[in-house]
Amino acid sequence: MKENKYSKIEQAISEYWSENHNNKFDVSSPVVRLHEPTFNSDEIIAFTKQMLTTNVTMGKTVKEFEEKYARSYGYKYGVSNNSGSSANLLMLSALTSSITENNLKKGDEIILPALTWSTTVWPVIQCGLIPVYIDCELDTFNMDPDKIEEAVSSKTKAIFSVPIYGNPCNMDAILSICEKHNLMLIEDCCESMGATYKGKSVGSFGRVGSFSFYYSHHITTLEGGICVTDDFDLAEMMRIIRAHGWIRQVEDKEKWTKKHPDFDPKFLFVNEGYNLRITEPQASMGLIQIDKLDGFIEKRISNASNYRSSFSKYSDFFSFQETTKDAKNSHFGFPFVVKKNNFFNRDEICKYLNDNGIETRPIIAGNIARQPANNLFDHRISGKLLNSDNIMDNGFSIGVHQSLCAESIEYVKEVFDNFFKERKAN
Ligand SMILES: Cc1ncc(COP(=O)(O)O)c(C=O)c1O
Known part of the structure; x- marks a missing residue:
């Protein structure tokens, strides 16, 4: 009975989609858009089915989505959230938390390209760091490694690299500058999903990287983002900051409950935080988008x-x-x-x-x-x-x-x- 009703919903959505979104080029009134939706009736059906379960707030589907994304592109952990901008805020907030090991501190400088989106920079400010703008190369559009080297000062503690328009930066050059000056590398890959350098996914070269699932990007969850890292503790801190600063979504709860035995573990807050969560219906469409x-x-x-x-x-x-x-x-x-x-x-x-x-x-x-x-x-x-x-x-x-x-x-x-x-x- 339930299955029968589902299949009617699926059929209605598929028919509606194919009747209204044929995506054909109309010679009599030509339009060539900057973006067309990356989703179709597959994702709308998945989204609708998830809504019908009423399980809509962050849960099992979100976890499945972030694990699949991380596995597909060679990262250990994925911490999804509600936009690429939030992903940048989340990773920088986690890196500047006073309880994160080898953290960044207020007043530290971070070198980034002047040719970038606003929300590469704003989270840097919001976390008390100082952005240092450098120029890009005219051929690749990416930050010029010579200019990075020139910009390093005694206060510089990190490079925030941004592959521009899907084009990876020269990661060998950037990593060697990081090594020479003992700098942390953070990657804003919000417009470069699926790009690789020497066969390795962007976002996997530094301590942590971010991606965006905004509507006009390579794939979408309507709005959405994800932080990727191989650093378990940093991933845990991002899970904490993503949801109010409490431990509800961490994998190792015991680490925190042992330290703070006097608190109800369900309402234990260990860091300041935000609400940057993505939802289950978005994750259910994201699971399909990854395959595309x-x-x-x-x-x-x-x-x-x-x-x-x-x-x-x-x-x-x-x-x-x-x-x-x-x-x-x-x-x-x-x-x-x-x-x-x-x-x-x-x-x-x-x-x-x-x-x-x-x-x-x-x-x-x-x-x-x-x-x-x-x-x-x-x-x-x-x-x-x-x-x-x-x-x-x-x-x-x-x-x-x-x-x-x-x-x-x-x-x-x-x-x-x-x-x-x-x-x-x-
Ligand atoms: C380099 C870069 N960083 C951050 C963002 C922000 O992503 P979102 O629109 O998902 O907030 C964008 C958006 O295009 C971007 O290009």
Whole structure:
């Protein structure tokens, strides 16, 4: 009876989905979006079924989801949470807790790229650390190892590396700087899920790494994030901080109850904390999404290589992102940086693309060190941020996602060709 009702729900959702989301390219009204949903009726059915159980708050499904994610990409522990921004906050909060071993302390400097998202930086401030901005390389878009080395001071205790747009950083160079100056490595991989360096997943090179499951990313749990680490105690501290600072979700409860025998173990609070929990329905959709990730990334790689070879004829006008040597780029988007020329600027080409139904966006948010929020907190800028500025002022990107079909890719190329013809720039 129950099974029968479930199968009717499944059927109705599948039919509704295929009738309303056919994802076909409409030649009469072409639209090429930056993102299309990575989920379909499979995930909606899983989500709905989980809702119907009424087990919705963090529990068994979340645990299964984080174990599967960690196992699939070579991490020991995964601590999921409600966004990539929360994942950054969670790992930095755990690393700055006074009861974490080899912790970071208030006032310690942490070197990070100026070309990054706001919530790489804000959790650094929120945890009492000082961000030190450095410039990126114009070819990879990633933090320039020479600039990292120049930025190290006696106060520097960590590097916060960010693989930009799916492109892994030169991890050999970064790790050797860490070793030379005794620095901790933390990785914000929120836009680089599935990327590898020398065959090893990003997020596994430092003490802890973060990923985002936001709607527009490689896979989604609507909103969501995960911290990955091989450090058991750090994972436990993240489980504590994720949920109010109590021990409810730790694996080794005894460690804490023995230390604090006078408290009800169900209501034992051992660190300050937040509520950054993800929910069971989100995890149930995430379990399905994980199985789709590799396929999506293959499609992104193939789309990016198609664009790259077609647009190479315009390399007098654009510079492109170069994939780091020995790395697999999981291509968050397809970025362009407009070179100085006599025919057009970035805003003109973006307007032309948008008028023709092709969505564009800035590359991340450009140089985040230029944003007014920086007036509100202590930070240091090491050297000039010329490449980050250039990318902010002249960069844009288009979608490269799994749902682009051959017709939409051909259409994008045609619109570029028309633009260059109209500008008489070819
Ligand atoms: C580098 C980086 N860090 C953090 C985030 C924040 O992730 P979320 O949107 O899931 O909070 C993003 C979002 O795109 C990002 O690109």
